Amino acid sequence: MSLIKRILVTGGAGFLGSHLCERLVGEGHDVLCLDNFFTSQKSNVEPLLDSHNFELIRHDITQPIFLEVDEIYNFACPAAPGHYQYNPIKTMKTSILGAIHTLGLAKRCNAKVLQASTSEVYGDPEVHPQVESYRGCVNPIGTRACYDEGKRAAETLFCDYHRHNGVNVRLVRIFNTYGPRMHPYDGRVVSNFIRQALADEDITIFGDGSQTRSFCYRDDLIEGIVRMMNGPNDFIGPVNVGNPGEFTIRELAELVIELTGAKSKLIEMPLPADDPTRRRPDISLAKEKLGWEPEVSLRDGLAKTIEWFRSIDLSTYRPPTPNFV
Ligand code: NAD
Ligand code: UDP
Secondary structure (H helix, E strand, O other): OOOOOEEEEEOOOOHHHHHHHHHHHHOOOEEEEEEOOOOOOHHHOHHHOOOOOEEEEEOOOOOOOOOOOOEEEEOOOOOOHHHHOOOHHHHHHHHHHHHHHHHHHHHHHOOEEEEEEEHHHHEOOOOOOEOOOOOOEOOOOOOOHHHHHHHHHHHHHHHHHHHHHOOOEEEEEEOOEEOOOOOOOOOOHHHHHHHHHHOOOOEEEEOOOOOEEEOEEHHHHHHHHHHHHOOOOOOOOOEEEOOOOEEEHHHHHHHHHHHHOOOOOEEEEOOOOOOOOOOOEOOHHHHHHHOOOOOOOHHHHHHHHHHHHHHOOHHHOOOOOOOOO
């Protein structure tokens, strides 16, 4: 019989956080989901509200919180460029103050704490594929810096709380992840292309579409995250979790058109500033230490995501709520 733990998921009502909560509730743990609903809605966790082992807390992680927990997954942070650039100062505060409050809580409770870091710590990488030892190429004064540098500072805090205070930490660098329940208006490439294709609208390729990304299906991602939390005690990471299949943005657009049967045309739009030219995880470390690798192909994962997009009522989704510093 496995031990029932009290587990806090910050950002637990979001795309990835809500799937993680579902998984942990299913395993019988007492799950506390903390969220300020900046980029998510209650409907993401509605099916869990009746579970005896699920609790929803509306709280902003830029403020301290006093709870008793055994484990923490720190997922609170807007993830899509349009969301994190909406209020960049708040994004930085969420990453840094959020890390400090989460780590302080972990220290007080002697809890294990996992940080949802990102491939964005590599910036526009000169090393390809990206290995964990690569230190990255981030523009500290650019429009993506609030997210990239916030996440880098959070990694620093996690390592210093570990070294100086003995906090039991885990660092996971998540690469682009997609799947059902992603915010349909988050402005990211997968949601934009599927929405556009289903409406037979033009598909907006930023730049010439030769930039690459590696897309991980959400179930694979959650499996990797949970394995890292429960992995070897002497392995704090950072570890890359992502799908090494690398696609140009144009290839992605063509696949979405094929899978939806859309009549959409591809059109080119200006490339946003500091848009990374390529991204692909080296996952040797995750394979070796966690026995993890993704199983869902882009084709299969997109098919499931498209099916979900067909099933939702887009009018029930709202843009990020006003979010004060
Ligand atoms: P999401 O926007 O759906 O989820 C983030 C959640 O955090 C939302 O529910 C939001 O309301 C909440 N939140 C934001 N600021 C908060 C604050 N100050 N206090 C409390 N809650 C707050 O995004 P996601 O895709 O589920 O991402 C979850 C985590 O994974 C984030 O930390 C993100 O940086 C990381 N990540 C995601 C991806 C990806 O491709 N989805 C890639 C790399 C890293
Ligand atoms: N992109 C695009 N069309 C869109 C949205 C995004 O061509 O409608 C491009 C974007 O410029 C980037 C890639 O797709 O090169 C991935 O963008 P996304 O915002 O999904 O994630 P990130 O840049 O953070 O990896």
